[in-house]
Amino acid sequence: MRPHSLSKKRYYAEKSNELGFSLAEMLLSLSAFCVISIILVPSVFVMESSKVRGELALQNMEWDVFLAQTKKELRMSSSVQVQSGKLVIRNGKDVIIYEKYGANLRRRVNLAGHEIVLQNISGASFLRENQTVRIQATGLKGEKYEGNVHSFVAWEDS
Structure with missing residues (x-):
């Protein structure tokens, strides 16, 4: 009786084309x-790291x-002051102020x-020492930036 039921199953499987996946096909997939x-x-990690390097x-x-x-x-100005965390530059009749505003300068x-x-930026500071202004900034991720600007023309003291 078994051979007959097995051949009957094969007949229906061949007729309806429902043999299914074999183990070899499953392993290949x-x-x-x-x-x-x-x-x-x-490749996802490589793309992410290159994005971070690009932003930096x-x-x-x-x-x-x-800074440039x-x-x-600063080199064209007549007077430079640091007042309550702001850099105040006088150039002729104009008063130019650099100040932190939110996450921007x-x-x-x-x-x-x-x-x-x-x-x-998370922070910015200005410091005047004689004819030199030191500008420091801190990025949102903690990176530090610093630059010094020296003027060869004496600034007025106001």
């Missing part, structure tokens, strides 16, 4: 899945541009305007 996973998972490089470039522009402005001319000169 699992192997393909593992190979794809091994290739994709590390961009922040460094932004600092360099800010500030040096130019902004520049204002004659108490008007809102020019963001540095982004993603």
Whole structure:
């Protein structure tokens, strides 16, 4: 009786094409899945780390541009003061103020305007020593930036 029921099952399986997966097909599918996973998972980590490096490089470039522009402005000024954490520069009739504003450092001319000169900072400090201004900033992730600007022309003391 067994041979008859087995042949009957094969007949229906062949007729309806429902033989199903064999163990070899299942192992082949699992192997393909593992190979794809091994290739994709590390590439996600590589992309993430390159994104972080790119953000840090961009922040460094932004600092360099800010420092260069500030040096130019300080060297053309007639008076420089640090008042309550703000850098106050007098250039002719204009009064230029650099101040921390949220997570940014902004520049204002004659108490008007809102020019963001540095982004993603948690702190900024200014210190004047004779003809030199030291500018320090701390990024949101703790990175430190520091620059010194020296003027060869004497500033007025106001």
